Amino acid sequence: MKLHPLVTVSVIVNSMGNILLTLAMKRLAPALEAHLAARDAAALLLTLATDATFLSGLALLIAFFLLFLTLLSKLDLSYVLPVTSLGYIVTALLGALLLGEQVSALRWLGIGAIAVGVYLVTRSAEAERAAAPAEAGL
């Protein structure tokens, strides 16, 4: 089974973006809530706009959107969408490793189901490519 290289990059970029945003929002939550309570929108935006973790997370999510659009320009939506769901697995694992989040038994089951699902979708794309080799490459 071979994943499209751009798919791999998008999955990693998406997960890293989610993790960085989570880290930033958790750390900034007390400050943001104080600004919200004081109805001080300028201070709220300034807090976000000067936080390196928040900005890198945001940049990665924007990069993911651009990669996603590029993938859609060449590949089927019914392939791209399930396959990019690998990001859920990477995010769950990184969340466990970096943020110390719990991975419950049900969540492991979900991770397994997604992995098998992505395997099947990728195999169906390979079967299609074998049947129609003239498909334009990316």
Next chain:
Amino acid sequence: MTASLPVAAALIGGIVVFGTLGDLTLSRTMKSVGQGKLQTWRDACALAWRTLGAAGFYLGVACMTGAFLSLLAALSVAPVSLVEPATSLSFVLNTLGAQFILKERVSRERWLGTLLVTGGAYLLFF
């Protein structure tokens, strides 16, 4: 929970429907502007330029914004444990749209894979 179930259900429906319409619109738009080679940075810039000139791009982004606002609204009236798992339904709706609106060929194997991903995404939030 502070809102009635119908309100929460309508907002969750908004997330799924807007998100799916956004994905379908963006997919159709990118397919139509994405013809031709994509190998050099010059190709990529030309693709970006064509994308920004396509009305479907803005429609798709507007739908995505609608989905995001529905998500924020839903999260403010219903618990995360209800809202997040329900959004995994968008995999099924998107694949239905891809098959019947975008006319993609979705084999039985791909459907099975998509349903597994949907179920898996649902379980991830527990």
